[in-house]
């Protein structure tokens with residue numbers, strides 16, 4: 001039997017409510033593996049698992065979709081193995097919608113050794129050649145693609161737009177991303193201009209490869225391809241990048257949605273995202289790579305982002321940092337030794353309804369792995385529930401009141417930090433999924 005080719009009609013986006021600013025919205029993304037009510041926080045499962053928790057727990061805490069990383073899965077176990085297993089969802093036993101990011105970020109950040117400089121204050125410094133002290137540059141970008149060395153065994157690999165598309169089709173996620181070049185705020189304006197051009201050329205090649213693979217792989221559901229907007233902190237470059245992606249067409253097919261990538265200064269997140277969303281079509285979803293702090297979530301949603309992902313809630317959970325509506329605390333402090341209360345009063349998660357701060361304090365002190373599981377469940381639930389709350393407020397017309405109340409409580413009258421925890425001034429602040 002010959003299957004019909006997968007059709008772009010199997011993927012859709014509908015807007016249900018719009019903020020008075022005309023940008024922020026609530027809607028529904030429909031994928032072959034189910035719907036995602038937006039705005040939505042996408043749980044990160046970098047290596048085809050959400051660290052320390054089961055797929056059933058992801059669903060239980062309200063996670064609607066999982067995002068894995070094409071670069072890591074290409075290196076290990078290899079995308080062909082995941083294809084044989086029936087694709088990412090089947091391999092990891094997650095029946096819901098899935099995303100993969102293109103691998104571009106990891107190829108260039110792990111390979112180039114510029115992680116350290118990404119984390120610096122870049123005020124007044126611009127240099128395309130700077131890399132972390134003592135590091136060899138391990139990735140080399142040219143117009144065709146990137147050479148890089150595997151961080152696992154040092155083997156030399158080549159990533160191109162065509163390789164990224166093949167890998168992401170073998171992985172089989174519902175939403176996949178075009179291969180883009182990572183730049184930093186350190187790069188000069190001239191380099192950013194060249195990079196936008198290069199990313200645009202790569203976007204076209206991705207769309208061509210995607211179209212061919214979709215026609216060949218008729219045994220698989222349709223995969224939606226998102227183009228990625230670059231342009232760093234420059235308004236003209238961001239707008240130019242959006243227009244270029246929107247005009248890109250192969251056999252009548254355009255991008256199914258858009259990712260907003262590249263370096264984003266925290267203080268200007270809403271502004272930079274707004275340049276993009278005011279250009280991009282209203283009927284296509286937008287994903288922002290790598291945010292989860294409450295003030296960033298409000299800024300991104302107000303600016304019209306529909307989905308976002310971040311590894312931060314689970315990463316900090318494994319270090320005993322717990323999110324609550326009144327701020328973040330560390331459960332290993334002495335004050336929690338005899339605290340026979342939930343991590344957060346009123347939280348409906350499995351951890352808070354069954355265990356106390358004192359118990360988690362004990363598990364972390366005793367270095368028991370259950371500590372990571374229980375803390376991850378709570379932090380992921382906190383983030384998912386916060387975004388659900390914002391969505392409900394957006395629909396009911398109470399977005400501003402919700403922001404004032406949530407941020408007032410979370411930051412306790414302090415202004416929100418201007419630097420994100422962990423790393424700042426990079427696309428995936430504290431969220432590289434490494």
Ligand SMILES: [Zn+2]
Nearest residue numbers: 347349352378
């Ligand atoms: Zn909880």
